[in-house]
Amino acid sequence: MIERLSPTVRNVALAAIFVLTAWFLWSVRSVLNPLILAYLLAFVYGDIGYEEAKTKSGTLVRAYATPDNVKFTGFALDIAVKCLDFYEDYFDIPFPLPKSDMIALPDFSNGAMENWGLVTYREQCMLVDPKNTSLPTKQYVAMVVAHELAHQWFGNLVTMRWWTDLWLNEGFASWIEYLAIDHLFPEWEMWTQFIVDEQQSAMKLDALDNTHPIEVPINHPDEIRSIFDAISYNKGASVIHMLWGYLGAADFRDGLRHYLKTHAYKNTDTVDLWEALEHVSKKPVKKFMHAWTSQPGFPIVSYTHAGTEVELTQERFYLQKPNSASTLAWPVPVLGQDGTPETFTGHETSYRSASPDKINKGESGFYRTIYDPASIAAFSSIIVNFPALDRLGLLADTFEAAKAGYTDLKVALQLLTAYQSEDNSAVWDIIAMNLGEIRRVMDDADVRETMKPFIIRLTAKELERLGWEEKEGESYFDRLLRPTIIGLNAGAEEQLVVKECLSRFDKMKTPEDIPADLRGIVYSTAAQNGDSKTFDKLLDLHNNSTNSEERTTLASSLTHFKQPALIKKALGLITTDTVRRQDAMYWLAYSFMNHHAKEASWEWLVSHWGWLEKELGHDLSFYRTPIYAGRSFSDEKFRKTYHDFFKDKSTPALERSIKQGAEMLAWQIAWKQKELAQVLQFLNTKS
Ligand SMILES: [Zn+2]
Numbered sequence: 161m162i163e164r165l166s167p168t169v170r171n172v173a174l175a176a177i178f179v180l181t182a183w184f185l186w187s188v189r190s191v192l193n194p195l196i197l198a199y200l201l202a203f204v205y206g207d208i209g210y211e212e213a214k215t216k217s218g219t220l221v222r223a224y225a226t227p228d229n230v231k232f233t234g235f236a237l238d239i240a241v242k243c244l245d246f247y248e249d250y251f252d253i254p255f256p257l258p259k260s261d262m263i264a265l266p267d268f269s270n271g272a273m274e275n276w277g278l279v280t281y282r283e284q285c286m287l288v289d290p291k292n293t294s295l296p297t298k299q300y301v302a303m304v305v306a307h308e309l310a311h312q313w314f315g316n317l318v319t320m321r322w323w324t325d326l327w328l329n330e331g332f333a334s335w336i337e338y339l340a341i342d343h344l345f346p347e348w349e350m351w352t353q354f355i356v357d358e359q360q361s362a363m364k365l366d367a368l369d370n371t372h373p374i375e376v377p378i379n380h381p382d383e384i385r386s387i388f389d390a391i392s393y394n395k396g397a398s399v400i401h402m403l404w405g406y407l408g409a410a411d412f413r414d415g416l417r418h419y420l421k422t423h424a425y426k427n428t429d430t431v432d433l434w435e436a437l438e439h440v441s442k443k444p445v446k447k448f449m450h451a452w453t454s455q456p457g458f459p460i461v462s463y464t465h466a467g468t469e470v471e472l473t474q475e476r477f478y479l480q481k482p483n484s485a486s487t488l489a490w491p492v493p494v495l496g497q498d499g500t501p502e503t504f505t506g507h508e509t510s511y512r513s514a515s516p517d518k519i520n521k522g523e524s525g526f527y528r529t530i531y532d533p534a535s536i537a538a539f540s541s542i543i544v545n546f547p548a549l550d551r552l553g554l555l556a557d558t559f560e561a562a563k564a565g566y567t568d569l570k571v572a573l574q575l576l577t578a579y580q581s582e583d584n585s586a587v588w589d590i591i592a593m594n595l596g597e598i599r600r601v602m603d604d605a606d607v608r609e610t611m612k613p614f615i616i617r618l619t620a621k622e623l624e625r626l627g628w629e630e631k632e633g634e635s636y637f638d639r640l641l642r643p644t645i646i647g648l649n650a651g652a653e654e655q656l657v658v659k660e661c662l663s664r665f666d667k668m669k670t671p672e673d674i675p676a677d678l679r680g681i682v683y684s685t686a687a688q689n690g691d692s693k694t695f696d697k698l699l700d701l702h703n704n705s706t707n708s709e710e711r712t713t714l715a716s717s718l719t720h721f722k723q724p725a726l727i728k729k730a731l732g733l734i735t736t737d738t739v740r741r742q743d744a745m746y747w748l749a750y751s752f753m754n755h756h757a758k759e760a761s762w763e764w765l766v767s768h769w770g771w772l773e774k775e776l777g778h779d780l781s782f783y784r785t786p787i788y789a790g791r792s793f794s795d796e797k798f799r800k801t802y803h804d805f806f807k808d809k810s811t812p813a814l815e816r817s818i819k820q821g822a823e824m825l826a827w828q829i830a831w832k833q834k835e836l837a838q839v840l841q842f843l844n845t846k847s
Pocket residue numbers: 161162307311329330333
């Protein structure tokens with residue numbers, strides 16, 4: 161299943177589509193085995209059309225949608241055929257059914273569901289409209305299709321025994337979607353994107369004391385909801401990625417084939433996979449993986465180079481160290497220059513090295529590293545010679561180490577100034593994320609102002625290189641990078657960029673006048689500089705749009721006004737027919753992200769809690785509400801407000817996210833107190 165991402169649209173010309181999904185109990189399944197082959201089945205009935213194609217081995221693949229959307233199913237259909245071909249070859253097992261159907265449903269609260277032989281999708285996860293779908297969304301469609309089809313083998317052909325091993329299903333599918341899409345589109349550099357989208361986002365959540373191990377005991381059925389999170393999906397995928405690096409591609413693939421063939425039409429536990437991989441590779445997979453899947457959190461390795469010696473120590477990485485910090489250790493693959501140990505298992509180790517050398521090359525190890533200041537300075541003077549993933553890892557780790565108090569934020573900001581010639585989209589994602597987080601947590605007018613010239617200078621070279629117009633033959637990563645660079649400049653109020661956005665918005669007759677990749681920036685800039693007339697124009701576009709991505713983009717803009725009356729107006733729409741129920745949480749989350757709107761968003765949340773519970777209590781996104789709120793504030797006063805409100809709201813499904821929101825809030829208050837003066841001083845000297 162894919163839960164993450166976005167909303168879809170109002171029912172477009174939808175006659176009636178009925179979906180019946182049957183979740184067979186595992187116990188029942190075991191009794192009937194092998195008569196019932198999968199735990200998920202779906203039947204769909206309604207006014208739908210389709211396009212079809214065949215795989216190399218003759219499986220009939222059909223992509224269904226409502227009649228007016230059939231013309232947008234071609235891309236997903238093509239990906240489905242190619243993925244089935246790829247998996248048949250990779251797993252060395254034919255697709256077990258004579259047909260493979262897929263359907264885009266106009267009203268579907270999940271991203272997609274891997275029912276055997278009939279995968280159901282949100283429209284936004286399956287339909288690609290060449291004129292209105294942005295590049296990241298098109299890529300996302302490819303990845304979701306690759307994910308769901310991998311489940312036909314890993315999940316359906318072989319099924320986990322109990323929810324504790326949900327991660328195995330989801331982590332694996334979230335990893336192999338990259339392998340499949342990398343095979344289809346090598347120019348998309350999927351493994352570089354993997355480190356940002358899977359590994360870094362997993363580490364963010366896993367840095368909290370209130371995280372959970374990948375293998376989590378499930379005691380109450382409602383707890384299942386709370387584990388469809390970045391730990392099961394993203395950390396699961398990340399430790400599988402680490403294992404892939406540890407075993408090598410061939411042994412990993414052969415071990416998987418052995419696992420799937422041995423356990424076809426049966427149930428498994430995590431350990432069955434380790435045994436199969438061990439059988440083929442002859443490496444101690446169980447021992448290596450046990451710490452990563454059974455222990456919460458992950459390590460930070462402190463690296464000190466002195467004379468000709470390197471000393472490494474490891475401890476659990478906490479965003480904010482709790483009173484009783486854990487003393488866990490992990491088998492850490494060091495992956496440095498020749499002579500470094502293969503894995504570092506205890507709390508400390510040392511080895512000889514003439515000069516400082518970055519470890520965790522290629523960043524496949526699921527840990528952070530903080531280097532001594534002299535080593536960071538040495539790396540930053542030759543940063544352009546580092547491969548992209550190592551530039552990315554060094555910067556991400558130094559910023560996160562600063563947030564957790566292992567170094568000062570000034571050290572990370574100073575390192576960032578060495579990235580003025582950076583041209584890699586994934587590295588820029590890390591830069592944009594960190595600048596955004598500093599701005600949000602410091603929540604200070606002076607920081608917001610002094611950061612603007614800093615950002616404008618940092619991005620100047622790339623803004624000039626990329627410009628506004630797509631160039632013939634430019635790389636895929638440059639196409640992804642353009643909106644990031646223009647967006648950073650729009651946020652920093654770079655005069656020419658703001659002027660261009662406003663002029664494009666004014667001249668726009670239909671959304672198609674603006675490239676889909678830049679539309680969000682143009683709309684948001686118009687909102688930030690606009691008035692009630694701008695609001696009405698955006699709302700009109702929203703209400704008339706039949707494209708789900710477009711409506712999400714517009715929701716984000718409509719919640720980004722400065723004026724209190726317009727902020728209220730946007731929040732007021734959430735409970736009306738204007739906003740589909742499945743989109744409601746996005747409106748609220750976007751509104752919390754607008755620093756002018758966070759107080760009003762909180763008031764709205766408090767006064768509509770009963771409505772949210774009633775209307776959206778079944779939706780996985782509802783359980784993130786406390787996190788949306790907690791991460792929006794950095795002041796002591798709000799801490800009490802938060803606790804007072806949530807103290808009687810805890811349920812098995814909400815408990816973890818209430819604690820996570822509280823922990824983020826506590827960290828933000830502390831980090832602001834510690835760093836605000838230094839950040840301002842740094843930015844002032846750079847302005
Ligand atoms: Zn899945």
